Amino acid sequence: MGVHADVFGIRTKGENDILDITGNVADVVARSDLKDGIACVFVSGSTGAITTVEYEPGLLEDLPDALERLVPKGLTYQHHLRWHDGNGHSHVRASILGPGITLPFQNGQPVLGTWQQIVFIEMDVRGRDRQIHVQLVGE
Amino acid sequence: MGVHADVFGIRTKGENDILDITGNVADVVARSDLKDGIACVFVSGSTGAITTVEYEPGLLEDLPDALERLVPKGLTYQHHLRWHDGNGHSHVRASILGPGITLPFQNGQPVLGTWQQIVFIEMDVRGRDRQIHVQLVGE
Amino acid sequence: MGVHADVFGIRTKGENDILDITGNVADVVARSDLKDGIACVFVSGSTGAITTVEYEPGLLEDLPDALERLVPKGLTYQHHLRWHDGNGHSHVRASILGPGITLPFQNGQPVLGTWQQIVFIEMDVRGRDRQIHVQLVGE
Numbered sequence: 216m217g218v219h220a221d222v223f224g225i226r227t228k229g230e231n232d233i234l235d236i237t238g239n240v241a242d243v244v245a246r247s248d249l250k251d252g253i254a255c256v257f258v259s260g261s262t263g264a265i266t267t268v269e270y271e272p273g274l275l276e277d278l279p280d281a282l283e284r285l286v287p288k289g290l291t292y293q294h295h296l297r298w299h300d301g302n303g304h305s306h307v308r309a310s311i312l313g314p315g316i317t318l319p320f321q322n323g324q325p326v327l328g329t330w331q332q333i334v335f336i337e338m339d340v341r342g343r344d345r346q347i348h349v350q351l352v353g354e
Numbered sequence: 355m356g357v358h359a360d361v362f363g364i365r366t367k368g369e370n371d372i373l374d375i376t377g378n379v380a381d382v383v384a385r386s387d388l389k390d391g392i393a394c395v396f397v398s399g400s401t402g403a404i405t406t407v408e409y410e411p412g413l414l415e416d417l418p419d420a421l422e423r424l425v426p427k428g429l430t431y432q433h434h435l436r437w438h439d440g441n442g443h444s445h446v447r448a449s450i451l452g453p454g455i456t457l458p459f460q461n462g463q464p465v466l467g468t469w470q471q472i473v474f475i476e477m478d479v480r481g482r483d484r485q486i487h488v489q490l491v492g493e
Numbered sequence: 494m495g496v497h498a499d500v501f502g503i504r505t506k507g508e509n510d511i512l513d514i515t516g517n518v519a520d521v522v523a524r525s526d527l528k529d530g531i532a533c534v535f536v537s538g539s540t541g542a543i544t545t546v547e548y549e550p551g552l553l554e555d556l557p558d559a560l561e562r563l564v565p566k567g568l569t570y571q572h573h574l575r576w577h578d579g580n581g582h583s584h585v586r587a588s589i590l591g592p593g594i595t596l597p598f599q600n601g602q603p604v605l606g607t608w609q610q611i612v613f614i615e616m617d618v619r620g621r622d623r624q625i626h627v628q629l630v631g632e
Contacts, residue, residue, distance in 0.1 A: 216355040216494040218529045218632050220599055251357045253394045253456070253491050253630075255531045255595050259606040261547040268449045269400040273433035273442065281425055281446045286559055294551035303551065307559045310546045310590075312449075314609070317394050317456040317531070317595040319489035321359055326487050328398040331453070348604050350597035352392075352491050352531050352630050354357050355494040390496045392533045392595070392630050407588045408539040412572035412581065420564055420585045451588075456595040457535050458628035460498055465626050467537040470592070491531075491630050493496050 219247035219351040226344050227263075227337035230305070231279035235270045236347060237325070237332045243349040244320045252353015254325060257315035259346055262305040262339040264312035270332040278336070282308050305338040312336065320353065358386035358490040365483050366402075366476035369444070370418035374409045375486060376464070376471045382488040383459045391492015393464060396454035398485055401444040401478035403451035409471035417475070421447050444477040451475065459492065497525035497629040504622050505541075505615035508583070509557035513548045514625060515603070515610045521627040522598045530631015532603060535593035537624055540583040540617035542590035548610035556614070560586050583616040590614065598631065 221243040225234055240256055256265055268274055285308075292303020316333065319326040327333070335347060360382040364373055379395055395404055407413055424447075431442020455472065458465040466472070474486060499521040503512055518534055534543055546552055563586075570581020594611065597604040605611070613625060 216357075216632075218494075220529055220597065251359055251489075253392065253489055253531065255597055257596050257604065259604055259609060261545060261606055261609040266449045267400060267453045269433075269445055271433070271436065273431065273436040274445050274449075276432040277442050277446055278449060281450070285424060285450075285563060292551065293554040294547075294549070297549065297551040303555050306547055306552050307555055310544045310552075310556060311559070311563075313452065313591065313594060314545045315594065315596060316452060316454065318396050318454060319359065319394055319487050321489075326396065326398055326489075328400060331398060331400040348597050350529075350531055350599075350604075354355075355496075390498055390628075392531065392628055405588045406539060406592045408572075408584055410572070410575065412570065412575040413584050413588075415571040416581050416585055417588060420589070424563060424589075452591065455591060455593065456533050457593060458498065458533055458626050460628075465535065465537055465628075467539055470537060470539040493494075 216354045219249055221349045222346050224346055227342050229342045230340050232337040233275050234335045235332045236335050240333055240349055241325055244325060245323055247351055249351050249353040250323050251321050252351055253317055254320050255317045255350045257348045262302055262309050263345055264309045264336045265315050266312055267331050268334050269330040302340045309338045355493045358388055360488045361485050363485055366481050368481045369479050371476040372414050373474045374471045375474050379472055379488055380464055383464055384462055386490055388490050388492040389462050390460050391490055392456060393459050394456045394489045396487045401441055401448050402484055403448045403475045404454050405451055406470050407473050408469040441479045448477045494632045497527055499627045500624050502624055505620050507620045508618050510615040511553050512613045513610045514613050518611055518627055519603055522603060523601055525629055527629050527631040528601050529599050530629055531595060532598050533595045533628045535626045540580055540587050541623055542587045542614045543593050544590055545609050546612050547608040580618045587616045
């Protein structure tokens with residue numbers, strides 16, 4: 216039994232950029248000495264989110280469209296009135312989707328469906344350098 | 355310390371079928387040699403979600419009603435225009451709720467409130483056979 | 494390697510009370526013998542949620558405003574028609590946001606961004622005494 220802590224960096228292009236980070240997570244698991252356990256994939260930051268999705272071009276449009284309907288960019292946000300950074304909606308969206316996911320890994324590989332990828336969604340209004348932590352606990 | 359990996363199958367009846375899987379998860383914990391730790395409950399697939407809810411008939415209507423208001427089935431989804439499977443809204447709903455939850459277990463039992471059950475929500479437009487993974491790490 | 498199980502109590506003032514519990518979680522990690530691993534922060538109860546947010550006054554208004562738009566209090570909920578407790582929307586909101594988050598800890602501290610705090614959001618219509626479980630697995 217052991218813990219394996221790793222982190223990788225990604226650069227996003229701007230709001231609603233959705234990056235497939237499945238390969239990055241799989242690499243961390245493969246590089247570790249652990250075969251079976253739990254992987255926690257987590258972004259340190261309050262304007263990004265991590266979830267799973269079938270990574271295909273249609274949903275890369277549908278998901279941002281839904282986020283815009285759910286938490287519209289054009290409303291007045293108190294966060295913006297205080298800080299003038301135009302990203303109140305980004306914070307709200309990120310809090311609702313959540314900063315990370317936890318998933319099993321077995322035989323040195325993340326457990327995922329064939330059409331299920333781990334994604335980072337940039338909620339902020341500009342491109343950002345993001346640090347994604349992958350923490351493994353297992354044997 | 356150790357890892358216990360298990361999986362169980364469920365059959366859903368169709369869209370918005372909400373199944374109480376608390377007993378299945380509790381069985382996995384009870385069958386394992388582990389008494390205390392963390393349980394990761396995860397669906398491999400991109401059109402289902404796992405969360406907790408008070409499992410009573412009212413909320414089994416309220417939750418699908420809310421999902422329909424939040425991510426309506428009748429809108430045009432790019433996913434559907436590409437793949438013609440009519441489940442663009444299913445994918446979006448699943449990504450927002452998330453594919454799994456992680457919870458503590460103590461003394462061989464999941465830690466939950468009295469009126470808090472672990473549920474699988476079928477987001478897809480037809481009944482499906484689902485594999486729910488339960489990965490335990492603990493001692 | 495080991496497991497550290499802890500719990501702390503908080504008292505909420507009522508609906509949409511958002512409490513910063515980062516310090517509580519950090520204290521649990523610091524008090525344990527574990528330096529690196531995964532922390533599962535989980536509320537046992539079906540009308541509260543845990544996520545991360547930049548804890549500043551603007552977002553403490555924006556997040557409840559968004560929840561009200563997403564899952565309005567004034568609609569008719571089947572849960573209310575059955576149980577007459579006026580909190581159907583609370584249950585739905587809690588299920589969508591989720592009952593817990595899981596995050597890494599390293600060198601005896603939770604891994605978080607500078608402007609990223611762990612919060613408990615009271616979704617119920619009255620103040621409640623809440624038990625927040627923090628379960629650590631690591632070394």
